[in-house]
Amino acid sequence: xxxxxxxxxxxxxMFSDYWNPKIVGDLNNQHVKLxxxxxxxxxxxxxxxxxxxxxxxxxxxxxxxxxxxxxTKNEFIIVPRxxxxxxxxxxxxxxxxxxxxxxxxxxxxxxxxxxxxxEKI
Amino acid sequence: xxxxxxxxxxxxxMFSDYWNPKIVGDLNNQHVKLxxxxxxxxxxxxxxxxxxxxxxxxxxxxxxxxxxxxxTKNEFIIVPRxxxxxxxxxxxxxxxxxxxxxxxxxxxxxxxxxxxxxEKI
Numbered sequence: 001x002x003x004x005x006x007x008x009x010x011x012x013x014m015f016s017d018y019w020n021p022k023i024v025g026d027l028n029n030q031h032v033k034l035x036x037x038x039x040x041x042x043x044x045x046x047x048x049x050x051x052x053x054x055x056x057x058x059x060x061x062x063x064x065x066x067x068x069x070x071x072t073k074n075e076f077i078i079v080p081r082x083x084x085x086x087x088x089x090x091x092x093x094x095x096x097x098x099x100x101x102x103x104x105x106x107x108x109x110x111x112x113x114x115x116x117x118x119e120k121i
Numbered sequence: 122x123x124x125x126x127x128x129x130x131x132x133x134x135m136f137s138d139y140w141n142p143k144i145v146g147d148l149n150n151q152h153v154k155l156x157x158x159x160x161x162x163x164x165x166x167x168x169x170x171x172x173x174x175x176x177x178x179x180x181x182x183x184x185x186x187x188x189x190x191x192x193t194k195n196e197f198i199i200v201p202r203x204x205x206x207x208x209x210x211x212x213x214x215x216x217x218x219x220x221x222x223x224x225x226x227x228x229x230x231x232x233x234x235x236x237x238x239x240e241k242i
Contacts, residue, residue, distance in 0.1 A: 002185040002204065008195045027171035027199050028221050030151060050148035056195070064123040074129045074177070078148050083123065098219055100149050 008034065008056055012094050014121050019113055021097055021105055023120040033097040033118070037089040044107035045084045051099045052078045058093030062086075129155065129177055133215050135242050140234055142218060142226055144241040154218040154239070158210040165228035166205045172220045173199045179214030183207075 011024050011034050018038045025032030037060055053062065054076035062069045062077055063086040069077055079085050087095075106114045132145050132155050139159045146153030158181055174183065175197035183190045183198055184207040190198055200206050208216075227235045 002188055003183075003190070003198050003200055005183075005190050005192055005196050005198045008197070025173065025197070025199050027173055027201070027219070028151065030149065030219070032173065032197075032199075032219070052146065052148055052153065062124075062126075067123055069124070069126050071126055075126050076129070076146070076153075077124050077126045078146050078153075079124055080148070098148070098151075098153070 008096065011121055012056070019105070020115050021118055023118050026101065029101050031099060031101045031103070035095050035097060036092055037087055037095060038092045040088045041086050042106055042109050042111060042113055043084055043086045044109035046081050046103060046107040048081055049100045049103045050078055050080050051097065051103065052076055053087070054096040054098070056094040056096055058089070058091060060087055060089035060093040060095070063088055129217065132242055133177070140226070141236050142239055144239050147222065150222050151219060152222045152224070154220070156216050156218060157213055158208055158216060159213045161209045162207050163227055163230050163232060163234055164205055164207045165230035167202050167224060167228040169202055170221045170224045171199055171201050172218065172224065173197055174208070175217040177215040177217055179210070179212060181208055181210035181214040181216070184209055
């Protein structure tokens, strides 16, 4: 079967919950995910995985221990493994993630925001 | 050093050549690349790499042996390894690529369009 295209807008219209990444693509042992953020996440890092955050719509702040990086539409940031970070979004933001298929959303900080079985949409 | 953000628009403004992907990100042995297409590429496949094409601006057709998939802004397609494909763009299109850092643009079809040493911008 030849590949199908994916519309990011259509996928984003399929959910409205926050901090719950959905898998929308799978390649080379990496996942492409879409997630909506609003509010403040938890400080965490990933031991083995680098993470990429690409803003599709809206804006958010990526907090690091020594600075805050403001990200808006069509901007991305790569957070290398081991670096503590915390996304904070004043208003709703839609983000595309690109990361290994082993990545847990809260990294080393397992808690009530942890999502261990992600939905594919 | 904490991570810096990347503006896709700023990076796209830095080049105007076609079929010559630039590396704009590096994570988990994968590259994030930006490329501009115009015209018709060559039929090829990749033996070991799946490739993702995400349209940033414009539109193009991904030709497969059995169909053509039209892609526009905010749509993407993942082409699994082994599948022959050929991008064709009537007008200029800007595309973000996610693929392993071993990926050669023309895959198994080495020729005048092959770019073996990509620029990082």
